[in-house]
Amino acid sequence: MTFHTAVLWFYWAMASLVFGAAVYETLVVHPAWSRKPPESFVAFMGTPVGRMNLGTFWMPAAPLLALSALASVAAAAMKGTPSPMLIASTACAVTAVAWTLIYFRPTVVRFLEQQGGNAPPERLQAEARRWIVLNWLRVALMAVSWFGAVAASHS
Numbered sequence: 001m002t003f004h005t006a007v008l009w010f011y012w013a014m015a016s017l018v019f020g021a022a023v024y025e026t027l028v029v030h031p032a033w034s035r036k037p038p039e040s041f042v043a044f045m046g047t048p049v050g051r052m053n054l055g056t057f058w059m060p061a062a063p064l065l066a067l068s069a070l071a072s073v074a075a076a077a078m079k080g081t082p083s084p085m086l087i088a089s090t091a092c093a094v095t096a097v098a099w100t101l102i103y104f105r106p107t108v109v110r111f112l113e114q115q116g117g118n119a120p121p122e123r124l125q126a127e128a129r130r131w132i133v134l135n136w137l138r139v140a141l142m143a144v145s146w147f148g149a150v151a152a153s154h155s
């Protein structure tokens with residue numbers, strides 16, 4: 001197995017893991033905390049699901065995804081020319097990770113740990129809906145990232 005192949009397979013594994021986790025969170029976890037803020041924020045933090053430490057998973061997973069994506073493009077460039085699909089996949093992965101660190105993580109911490117702060121419930125509901133819609137876009141970025149990693153690993 002070449003270095004390029006090993007790096008590409010690691011990226012494929014990380015993209016698969018993170019894409020699966022993002023889909024799980026979107027379909028299972030997010031509806032639990034976002035259904036009726038601020039009451040659902042308080043209830044979520046007290047339920048068994050709310051006691052999961054999602055940050056423990058995402059803290060190493062997100063940077064490993066971005067680094068493995070960048071490493072796969074670098075390894076492909078050393079071997080020759082990286083495929084446009086791999087470049088698009090990497091761009092989506094890095095964008096999703098950056099967006100997570102800049103917007104999603106701080107916002108959900110504010111929602112859950114601060115129970116929305118002092119914002120009125122109507123504003124919290126609007127913010128939670130916007131967060132959910134934007135999260136679907138982030139999941140779409142992860143889907144493109146995963147598809148590109150799979151396609152690149154089979155070429």
